[in-house]
Amino acid sequence: MSAVAWIAVGSLAAWVWLLLGQGFFWRTDQRLPRREAPEHWPSVAIVVPARDEADMLPVSLPSLLAQDYPGSAEIFLVDDCSKDGTGDVARALSVRYGGLPVTVVSPGEPEPGWTGKLWAVRHGISLARAREPEFLLLTDADIAHEPDSLRGLVAAAVTGGFDLVSQMARLRVSSVWERLVVPAFVYFFSQLYPFRWVNRAGARTAAAAGGCVLLRTGAADRARVPESIRQAVIDDVSLARAVQRSGGRIWLGLAERVDSVRPYPWLADLWRMVSRSAYAQLRHSPPLLLGTVLGLALVYLAPPVTLVAGLLSGAPVAAWAGGVAWAVMAGTYMPMLGYYRQSLWLAPLLPFTAVLYLLMTVDSAVQHHRGRGAAWKGRTYARPEAAPDR
Missing domain, CATH: 3.90.550.10 (Spore Coat Polysaccharide Biosynthesis Protein SpsA; Chain A)
Incomplete structure (x- = not known):
């Protein structure tokens, strides 16, 4: 198989794992349990x-x-x-x-x-x-x-x-x-x-x-x-x-x-919301940042790219695997769109949104290394150290 086909198959394998092996994260049924009133209502x-x-x-x-x-x-x-x-x-x-x-x-x-x-x-x-x-x-x-x-x-x-x-x-x-x-x-x-x-x-x-x-x-x-x-x-x-x-x-x-x-x-408002903490999520680690960028590319960008590349080059394995991966991705996104009462037609656009998040994460790292990380409402937490125990 070609390199494009291998990438498509790898992306599809990743989506099969996410679908079945990541705690059914895509389901939206974890809601506040309905409970009977306690005998004593605490303060x-x-x-x-x-x-x-x-x-x-x-x-x-x-x-x-x-x-x-x-x-x-x-x-x-x-x-x-x-x-x-x-x-x-x-x-x-x-x-x-x-x-x-x-x-x-x-x-x-x-x-x-x-x-x-x-x-x-x-x-x-x-x-x-x-x-x-x-x-x-x-x-x-x-x-x-x-x-x-x-x-x-x-x-x-x-x-x-x-x-x-x-x-x-x-x-x-x-x-x-x-x-x-x-x-x-x-x-x-x-x-x-x-x-x-x-x-x-x-x-x-x-x-x-x-x-x-x-x-x-x-x-x-x-x-x-x-x-x-x-x-x-x-x-x-x-x-x-x-x-x-x-x-x-x-x-x-x-x-x-x-x-x-x-x-x-x-978009600028949402960008600030995400980028202020995205690099902190990665523990301010360049290797984790690189791994995240590569992972996002494989999981979210590869399906539509390999589908188009496979159709244009006549590579059926790449087109099939990329198309199925994209369909699984969109399917896992639909419950969240339903929870937010949004059109399910937004589901195929998830790769585009993932690109935005990838760029926000990279920007978060850049701002951190410039000493302007985690800026919010006039305060900046550029290089926080681990809090010492008392």
Whole structure:
């Protein structure tokens, strides 16, 4: 066989493995378990780190204030050195809407060795500990919750015996670029961290979605959270790993009642979102970057390229293998498009979207080596070192 045919066959073999051997990552059936109400509804402290979120809070914070929760719950919003009046907006919304009590604090700039978000989370948790909550809900300032969201999270954690329950918030898909890129973002994430693998007892795979994490306070203490992960750029996965290493059981799934309200209308917006942490995902390793680029090329680019090359050159093996690989790829993407209520005709465009992600990842590495890595809202974490143990 020709080299093109071998590449096509290799890509098809990779897709057969991904289809059957990667935890059925492409299925979207990992949803929050429906549980009966526990006999006792534990107390919950809701910690919301917020930096320059004055535009998002009017959409997200009222949804937290309106939580229909039978137990005791309180919100701690940590204003992370905002310049747009985030703290004042939060206080005004609390007065306007009522509901759960809100405490707004401003801890100042993070100490060396901390990322801004985790510094804010640290202060929120410290403040919440005075109330001795049984659970902590860590949620971002751009996340909106349906009124029964907290009730469902706590019921799942208590009756299921989980120390951490996390939901991947449904991201906004309104603009053309959001429709093209956002479902693929969640698809790629689930491919890296198959939810079924995360959720099984004794799992070795750990992951969480930072926008919505319900965490037992005792589990946070055992895992020394957030101190043990204080330099993590990808804080949600690091949090899940810390909880798992300390003996905790975790659960991760797709959300039905939790939504991200942050818009990413243009490609540049999505590019910044992905590239700020893509190289950190690869542990800032050039060999891992090279392997990722080659892997993405084989898995996502080779099928359409070898199909076209095989048809043009009259190579039936290359055309057949490339075409079948492309069809399998598109088929595994359809459930995620269905979850996002998008046209299934977008499925064959996944190779194009994969090229965008490949370029975002390379750009993330370039920015890192230029000293501008992980830039977000005026802060840059160019070369984070491993956080020393205390």
